[in-house]
Structure formats: structure tokens, C-alpha cells
Amino acid sequence: MKNKNRVVMDAEAIDRSLTRVAYEILEKNKGLDDLVLIGIRTGGICLANRLQRKIAAMEGIKVPLGILDVTLYRDDLLRTNKKPRIGKTDITFSLDNRKVVLVDDVLFTGRTIRAAMDALIDFGRPRLIQLAVLIDRGHRELPIRADFVGKNLPSSLWEDVSVNLTEKDGVDEVVIEMDSEE
Amino acid sequence: MNWLIKGARVVDPSQHIDGQMDILIEEGKIVKLGRNLSPSRKKGMDSMELAGLVVTPGLVDMHTHLREPGFEYKETIQTGSEAACAGGFTSIACMPNTNPVNDTRSVTEFILRKAAETNLVNIYPIAAITMRSEGKSLAEFWDLKEAGAIALSDDGKPVMDSGVMRRALEYANSLGLPIISHCEDTCLSSSGVMNEGFPSTELGLPGIPGIAEDIMVARDLLLAEYTRSSIHIAHVSTAGSVRLIRDAKNRGIKVTAETAPHYFTLTDDDLRTYNVNTKVYPPLRGKADVEAIKEGLRDGTIDAIASDHAPHALTDKEVEFEYAASGMIGLETSLALGLRLVSAGVLTLNQLIGKMSTYPAGILGIPGGSLRPGAPADLTIIDLQRSWTVSRDTVCSLSKNTPFLGWDLTGKAVLTMKGGAITYDELHI
Amino acid sequence: MILERKDILGIKELSRDEILLILDTADSFIEISTREIKKVPTLRGKTIINLFYEASTRTRTSFEIAGKRLSADTINISASTSSVVKGETLLDTARNLEAMNPDVIVIRHSAAGAPHMLAGMVKQSIINAGDGAHEHPTQALLDMMTIRTKKGHLENLNVAIVGDIAHSRVARSNIYGLKKMGAQVTVAGPATMIPRDIEQMGVTVHSSLDEAIKEVDVIMMLRIQIERQQQHIFPSLREYAQRFCLSKKNISLAKKDVLVMHPGPINRGVEISSDIADGPYSVILDQVTNGVAVRMALLYLLTGGKA
Numbered sequence: 001m002k003n004k005n006r007v008v009m010d011a012e013a014i015d016r017s018l019t020r021v022a023y024e025i026l027e028k029n030k031g032l033d034d035l036v037l038i039g040i041r042t043g044g045i046c047l048a049n050r051l052q053r054k055i056a057a058m059e060g061i062k063v064p065l066g067i068l069d070v071t072l073y074r075d076d077l078l079r080t081n082k083k084p085r086i087g088k089t090d091i092t093f094s095l096d097n098r099k100v101v102l103v104d105d106v107l108f109t110g111r112t113i114r115a116a117m118d119a120l121i122d123f124g125r126p127r128l129i130q131l132a133v134l135i136d137r138g139h140r141e142l143p144i145r146a147d148f149v150g151k152n153l154p155s156s157l158w159e160d161v162s163v164n165l166t167e168k169d170g171v172d173e174v175v176i177e178m179d180s181e182e
Numbered sequence: 183m184n185w186l187i188k189g190a191r192v193v194d195p196s197q198h199i200d201g202q203m204d205i206l207i208e209e210g211k212i213v214k215l216g217r218n219l220s221p222s223r224k225k226g227m228d229s230m231e232l233a234g235l236v237v238t239p240g241l242v243d244m245h246t247h248l249r250e251p252g253f254e255y256k257e258t259i260q261t262g263s264e265a266a267c268a269g270g271f272t273s274i275a276c277m278p279n280t281n282p283v284n285d286t287r288s289v290t291e292f293i294l295r296k297a298a299e300t301n302l303v304n305i306y307p308i309a310a311i312t313m314r315s316e317g318k319s320l321a322e323f324w325d326l327k328e329a330g331a332i333a334l335s336d337d338g339k340p341v342m343d344s345g346v347m348r349r350a351l352e353y354a355n356s357l358g359l360p361i362i363s364h365c366e367d368t369c370l371s372s373s374g375v376m377n378e379g380f381p382s383t384e385l386g387l388p389g390i391p392g393i394a395e396d397i398m399v400a401r402d403l404l405l406a407e408y409t410r411s412s413i414h415i416a417h418v419s420t421a422g423s424v425r426l427i428r429d430a431k432n433r434g435i436k437v438t439a440e441t442a443p444h445y446f447t448l449t450d451d452d453l454r455t456y457n458v459n460t461k462v463y464p465p466l467r468g469k470a471d472v473e474a475i476k477e478g479l480r481d482g483t484i485d486a487i488a489s490d491h492a493p494h495a496l497t498d499k500e501v502e503f504e505y506a507a508s509g510m511i512g513l514e515t516s517l518a519l520g521l522r523l524v525s526a527g528v529l530t531l532n533q534l535i536g537k538m539s540t541y542p543a544g545i546l547g548i549p550g551g552s553l554r555p556g557a558p559a560d561l562t563i564i565d566l567q568r569s570w571t572v573s574r575d576t577v578c579s580l581s582k583n584t585p586f587l588g589w590d591l592t593g594k595a596v597l598t599m600k601g602g603a604i605t606y607d608e609l610h611i
Numbered sequence: 612m613i614l615e616r617k618d619i620l621g622i623k624e625l626s627r628d629e630i631l632l633i634l635d636t637a638d639s640f641i642e643i644s645t646r647e648i649k650k651v652p653t654l655r656g657k658t659i660i661n662l663f664y665e666a667s668t669r670t671r672t673s674f675e676i677a678g679k680r681l682s683a684d685t686i687n688i689s690a691s692t693s694s695v696v697k698g699e700t701l702l703d704t705a706r707n708l709e710a711m712n713p714d715v716i717v718i719r720h721s722a723a724g725a726p727h728m729l730a731g732m733v734k735q736s737i738i739n740a741g742d743g744a745h746e747h748p749t750q751a752l753l754d755m756m757t758i759r760t761k762k763g764h765l766e767n768l769n770v771a772i773v774g775d776i777a778h779s780r781v782a783r784s785n786i787y788g789l790k791k792m793g794a795q796v797t798v799a800g801p802a803t804m805i806p807r808d809i810e811q812m813g814v815t816v817h818s819s820l821d822e823a824i825k826e827v828d829v830i831m832m833l834r835i836q837i838e839r840q841q842q843h844i845f846p847s848l849r850e851y852a853q854r855f856c857l858s859k860k861n862i863s864l865a866k867k868d869v870l871v872m873h874p875g876p877i878n879r880g881v882e883i884s885s886d887i888a889d890g891p892y893s894v895i896l897d898q899v900t901n902g903v904a905v906r907m908a909l910l911y912l913l914t915g916g917k918a
Contacts, residue, residue, distance in 0.1 A: 069639070072651040082613055083912055086639035122648040380808035386723045386745030386780060389807065456724030501700050502722035504743070
């Protein structure tokens with residue numbers, strides 16, 4: 001399998017994007033009142049943690065953080081034999097009347113976010129839901145858009161976009177892989 | 183009715199014959215055996231060239247259930263006879279647990295009448311020991327004998343009351359009627375549905391310990407000894423029973439015994455799939471019991487092999503294992519399973535035929551089991567090399583409840599002749 | 612992450628990896644029962660039929676809740692309300708159900724082997740909720756999950772199972788499961804309640820409670836099934852309780868952090884004294900909670916596209 005990797009963001013670029021996103025969240029929401037961060041398993045968790053740290057550095061306040069596993073809400077679960085591993089969902093606070101910022105690494109078809117919203121609404125009634133992603137690679141299949149984007153990355157369907165983060169992959173970089181099987 | 187059978191290997195335990203020989207049959211009776219016989223000048227003499235095949239006295243099954251009257255949905259005398267012929271049998275004895283039970287002459291006469299109508303196999307009714315086989319009051323042994331019953335049994339149930347069994351042995355013995363005993367201590371077997379052992383522990387099914395049989399065998403042997411009568415033990419299945427019978431014979435007690443092919447072919451491990459066709463009474467036992475049965479056959483402790491052919495319809499069998507009826511058909515697989523003992527060196531062919539023909543006839547006191555000049559021309563022609571598969575479509579019995587479905591077997595009766603008339607023919611004579 | 616099986620009929624045929632898969636999946640389902648909205652849409656539109664030929668409130672309720680929390684439609688059929696009373700055979704009932712096209716059939720029956728018979732005849736997945744004295748796989752799975760959650764592992768633990776072993780499907784399934792996962796198992800009960808040759812399952816047999824629970828990590832007390840016994844195989848409940856009841860008098864023979872388990876319902880004062888049942892060693896209620904999670908995990912793993 002021929003495999004052409006292109007690194008489109010390095011560690012510095014990622015960090016700068018996240019810093020900007022953190023400021024944008026504060027600006028759009030006019031502060032941190034009732035704000036919570038929910039990271040979507042697995043890609044969004046580390047990013048949500050980093051955003052929480054950056055916001056704490058800026059405002060001195062640690063925004064509540066939760067982890068959401070959307071596996072059981074996916075629309076493609078029962079179509080195949082393969083059952084994905086279900087991870088832990090950990091939201092220890094109420095979502096009622098909160099401003100939820102969903103955090104994920106890559107926004108693609110939008111189906112994961114659709115599942116995440118269905119899950120959140122089962123947890124309570126947020127005042128509003130916003131979406132922060134590191135990469136928006138286009139090719140939406142549902143009417144979903146991100147409020148905060150680290151980088152817009154037009155891609156082709158034959159490409160695979162991976163966000164590698166030091167906490168789980170040992171390095172910070174965003175990579176495009178040309179997926180060609182020969 | 184006139185035949186010259188040439189070129190076959192004749193195996194006749196009653197005359198200690200095992201060799202190539204011709205057989206001359208006239209008017210349904212054996213005239214003589216010899217080498218290079220020529221056909222007599224009788225009108226309508228046909229000859230059969232049977233090189234490569236084996237001819238034996240017609241097989242005799244001393245333990246079958248024909249289900250008529252009363253349970254015709256499982257089997258009838260007609261279908262049971264067809265199954266018998268396909269299995270190579272020319273004589274069968276049928277047990278009395280019909281509905282009504284064969285405890286009066288009218289039922290015996292009914293069976294004989296039906297048998298005459300079908301005229302495929304010699305059918306000998308076994309009548310009940312006690313009325314309705316309830317184990318309480320003796321049936322009219324003499325009247326039943328006059329009607330044509332050749333032995334007595336409450337098969338399906340034991341005679342639990344030792345006092346009643348004692349009287350039965352005394353009275354039957356005085357009339358020369360054999361008593362065939364179904365040995366089961368129902369207090370020990372109560373709700374059991376399979377042999378008690380490790381498989382029953384794993385399967386969580388209530389077990390029937392082997393001693394439920396052994397205890398009654400011991401009792402019956404002692405009763406036979408005390409009353410100075412003879413007794414025949416039906417469907418021996420345990421090592422304990424074999425040992426008791428062996429010791430009894432050594433002591434001079436007049437006991438004969440039979441076992442069924444499934445007791446030397448299958449074990450209680452074969453029930454692990456909950457296959458209802460493996461449910462039978464006595465239950466399939468453990469490996470040690472199977473070895474003891476084979477040894478009992480080999481050393482003569484067990485005199486006969488009898489199928490205990492027990493047809494059950496789908497509605498009786500295809501239910502939860504515990505509720506399924508016990509029993510398997512056997513007329514059509516008996517011979518092939520017996521031949522496995524010959525291939526394994528447990529018995530010679532001569533000994534096998536003895537146990538499937540000569541001795542059963544002798545125990546019941548019926549004609550058959552011999553190709554002596556003057557004997558009726560009841561013969562079985564066997565192809566020892568024939569390979570065949572047991573399948574629903576080829577089973578002649580009305581019911582198909584056999585655990586051997588799908589088995590590839592070697593050896594089959596390819597022609598059956600009763601009184602000189604062919605009753606089953608795969609050779610297309 | 613595939614359970615390559617149509618049915619869950621027993622623990623005996625499950626591999627260690629399959630058991631781990633089920634336990635790990637069950638762990639993720641615990642959290643759902645703590646939410647405000649205890650429902651996920653995963654099995655929306657799927658039909659689960661609970662076919663119970665034997666009375667059981669707790670297992671049936673557990674399966675019903677499990678199905679409903681996955682948004683499936685669950686239907687309960689109990690022997691007294693079905694045509695079984697009129698004499699319809701199990702097979703005819705099964706074929707009629709199959710024609711209505713459910714996705715999963717959960718069956719509890721007093722005859723061992725009934726689920727196996729059913730599984731061979733219908734295309735739906737069958738879950739055995741207890742067949743006679745044979746197996747009760749979901750109980751063993753929830754028991755193992757409970758032990759693993761409390762102790763962190765199952766390997767090398769000493770587990771004692773006490774009671775009417777001969778008639779207990781809970782005992783059999785747990786023996787298979789615990790042995791596969793590397794635990795040591797001891798069984799104890801009156802001699803008349805120990806089944807033949809059970810040592811061949813790899814367990815140690817004791818005839819007294821005190822011997823059996825010495826230094827064990829887990830004690831599993833079984834229910835004396837009065838309703839299932841037709842014969843009197845032991846003299847009286849009183850004598851049973853005197854010899855085999857787990858109470859303050861004997862609990863100290865086990866390890867200090869012993870877990871006390873019971874599949875329920877409890878006969879207080881017979882198998883287990885009230886203070887032990889309600890005391891700090893008891894994880895009986897955790898078993899119930901984990902039961903829902905295990906059943907959700909099985910329903911999740913068995914439904915869906917088949918290859």
C-alpha cells in the first residue's frame with residue numbers, strides 16, 4: 001500500500017490554533033459563566049483538556065470538563081457485525097441550562113456530532129451547544145457546522161486525516177495520508 | 183418356494199457350519215446343505231448365485247415393540263414387519279405394552295391375526311406378567327399360552343413386588359413359559375432421564391444410577407434360584423448386571439440374558455447434544471459398562487442381541503429432553519451394529535449369528551435359528567461389504583427415532599426369506 | 612470486537628476471551644443506569660421476547676430493563692399466559708414466535724437443554740436465562756463481573772460455592788466461568804446435594820461449611836430450592852440451617868475482605884443470616900445492578916448485522 005504522508009500542522013501550529021480557539025470561545029460567550037467543555041471520545045478528550053488548561057491560564061478559572069462516548073448513539077452500529085469498543089462517559093455535573101462546548105479533533109461527515117448532540121440531550125437540557133474542532137475537512141453529510149475551527153483543511157475522500165497528540169500518540173502533528181491500496 | 187442357493191458362505195451356529203455351501207429348498211423347507219448341489223426336478227425351481235454373500239438362519243429379534251393395538255401412530259404390525267424384513271429378520275417377538283396391554287387372549291389373538299394378514303415375518307406375541315402390567319395380579323398365563331403367547335414380560339416396567347414376581351416365576355415355569363424381566367428399581371430410577379455419572383452432572387439432568395438395574399437383576403436371580411425356575415434378563419446395560427449374571431451362571435442358576443446394540447455402541451457422552459433420539463430406557467451408560475457388555479457377549483454371559491425396537495412419533499420425541507419419550511427404533515440397524523463387533527474382534531461371525539438367531543429362538547422355544555434339513559426356509563442373506571447410510575428416507579419403520587441417523591455403516595441384509603418366500607429383496611432376484 | 616455466536620446457551624462453550632469481552636462491555640453499560648435518562652437508542656426498533664416457562668421476577672425484570680434501556684421493544688411471555696398451558700409444545704411456540712420475527716429470544720425453562728433445542732430450530736439469537744439444573748450463563752457473568760469489580764481480577768481467587776449444588780445451574784455456570792478465568796473453586800453442601808463425579812469439573816468438594824470457607828476470597832451461597840425438589844433429599848430446613856447457614860459465627864473463617872454473594876432470592880436464616888446478607892461483606896445488591904449491565908452487554912453484542 002503506497003502511503004504518502006503530508007504533515008499539515010506541526011506542534012507549534014497546533015498550539016497556536018488552540019490558543020486562538022480558546023480566545024474565540026471566551027469572546028463569543030462573553031466570558032465563562034455556565035460554560036462547560038465536553039470532549040468527544042477519543043479524539044476530543046486531549047483537546048478538551050488542553051483547552052481547559054489554556055482557559056485557566058487566561059482567566060484563572062478551571063472550566064468543568066466532561067467526557068462523552070457516543071458509540072451507543074451512532075447510526076451505523078447495527079449495520080455490521082463489528083461492535084466498536086464502548087468507552088466510559090464521564091459527565092459528573094448537570095447540563096441543564098449550561099453552555100456546552102463540544103470538542104472533537106476532526107469534523108468530517110457530521111454524524112459523530114449528530115450522535116453527540118442526541119447523547120447530550122439525554123443528559124439534560126443545555127442552554128446552547130457549540131462545537132470546537134481542530135480540523136474541519138469538509139464533506140458534510142448532515143447540516144452541521146463548527147463554531148470554532150483550528151484549521152480548515154479541504155481534503156479528498158481518498159485521504160485520511162489524523163490528529164496525533166503527544167498525550168496519546170507521542171507527537172503533536174496533523175497528518176494527511178493518501179490511502180491507496182495496490 | 184423352491185430354491186437352490188449356490189456359492190454363498192453359509193454360517194449356521196446350530197450345526198457349527200461356516201463355509202461355502204449350497205442350500206436346497208423345497209416347498210418352503212430346507213432339504214439339504216452340501217457342496218455342488220444340483221437342482222431337484224421339482225417344478226418351479228429357481229436358483230440364486232450368491233458368491234461373495236453370506237447366508238444365515240433367519241435373524242430372530244426377541245425384543246421389539248410393534249405398538250399395535252393402540253399406538254398405531256408410532257408403528258403398526260405392517261410397518262414394523264416391513265422394518266423387520268429390511269433388517270434381515272424372519273421372526274420377531276413383540277412386547278405387550280400396547281393399548282390395551284396384551285394381558286388377555288383377545289389381544290394376543292388380534293396380534294396373531296394381523297401378523298397372518300401381513301405375512302412378512304413370523305410374529306410371536308409376548309404377553310404381560312400382570313394385569314395391565316401394574317405389577318399386582320397375575321395375568322392368565324395358561325389362557326395366554328393357549329392363545330399363542332410364547333413368553334411373558336411386563337417390559338417397560340419392572341414387577342416391583344418381589345412376592346408377585348416369585349409367584350409369576352413359579353407359575354410360568356410350571357407352564358414352560360419363559361419370563362423376561364425388565365430390571366429396574368423404580369425407587370432409585372424415579373425421575374432420572376439418563377445414566378447417573380459425570381455427563382449427567384454436567385448436563386444438569388437427573389440421573390439413573392446403574393445400581394437401579396443391578397439391584398433388580400440380583401433380586402430376580404435369587405428368586406429364580408429359589409423357585410428353581412429359569413429367567414431371562416432383558417436389555418442388560420451395566421457392568422454390574424453382567425457380573426451378577428456371570429456369577430449366577432457359574433453357580434448353575436438358569437438365567438439367560440440379552441443386550442441391545444446401543445449398549446455396546448454408544449455411551450452417556452453421546453447425550454451431550456441433548457439429542458432426544460439418544461434417550462432410552464435403560465439409559466446409555468458409561469465406557470466401563472460398554473466394555474463389560476462387550477466382554478459379556480464375548481464370554482457367553484450375554485446370550486442374545488435383541489434390538490428393543492421402540493418406535494416413537496415426532497410428537498413424542500421432539501419436545502424438551504426430560505419430557506421426551508424413551509426409546510429408539512432398532513430393527514434396521516441391529517445387524518450392522520452387531521457386525522461392528524465382528525470387525526473389532528469381539529465376536530466371530532458365527533457367534534454373532536448365534537446371538538441374533540439361534541439362541542433367541544432357543545430361549546423363546548420357537549422354530550428358527552437353524553438351517554437343519556427339515557427346518558423352515560427362513561434365511562437371511564448378508565452382504566458384509568455393503569456400505570450404506572442411515573437416513574430418514576430409507577428407514578422403513580413408521581417412526582424415525584434413531585440416534586444413528588447419518589451414520590455410515592458396513593454390512594446389510596440384502597435378501598430376507600421366510601418359509602421359502604422372499605420378503606425383502608435388494609438383489610432383485 | 613465481535614462475539615462470533617448466534618446464541619448464549621452456556622458458559623461451558625465460551626472462551627476466556629469471549630468472557631472478557633462480555634465483562635468489559637458490561638462495565639461500560641453500568642454508567643447508563645446512573646443517568647437521568649437511563650436510555651440509549653442503540654437497539655431502537657429491535658424486538659426482544661422474554662419467554663419464561665419458570666416463575667422468575669428478578670431475572671425477567673432484569674432482562675426487561677436491560678432491553679428497554681437499550682430502547683428495544685421487550686415482550687414478556689410467561690408460561691401461564693401462553694398457549695403452553697393448552698399443551699402447545701416448545702417447538703410450536705418457538706416457530707410461532709419466529710414467524711413474528713423478533714431479534715432475540717430470552718428463554719428460561721425448567722427442562723435442561725430446552726434453549727439448545729430452540730437455538731437449533733429458529734434463526735433468532737437465543738439467550739439462556741436458566742435451563743433446569745444445567746446452566747444460567749448471565750448469572751455467572753454478572754457474578755464474575757461483581758467479583759472482578761471488587762477485587763480487580765479473577766485469577767487465583769478462592770471461591771466457595773455452598774448449597775444444593777446438584778440442582779444448581781448457578782453453580783455449574785460459575786464453576787465453568789471461574790475456572791476458565793483462573794480462579795480456584797470449592798463446593799460444599801449436604802452429601803445428598805453433591806452431584807456425582809463433580810470433582811471432574813476441577814473443583815474441591817467439602818461436606819461442611821466451615822471447611823469450605825476457610826481463607827476464601829468469595830463465598831457464594833445458593834438458594835435452597837424448595838419448590839424444585841420433589842423428593843426429600845435432606846431431613847429439614849432446620850438441620851440445613853444449623854449446618855450450612857452463613858452467619859457471624861463462621862464468617863470469620865474466611866478472609867477479612869471476603870465477598871458474600873447470593874443469586875437471590877434469599878431465604879433469610881436458612882442459607883444466610885440477615886446480618887450477613889445486609890452487612891459490609893455482602894455484594895448481593897451489586898450483583899443485581901451488574902445483572903442489568905451484563906444483560907445489556909449481551910443484547911448489544913448479539914444484535915446487529917451478521918456476517
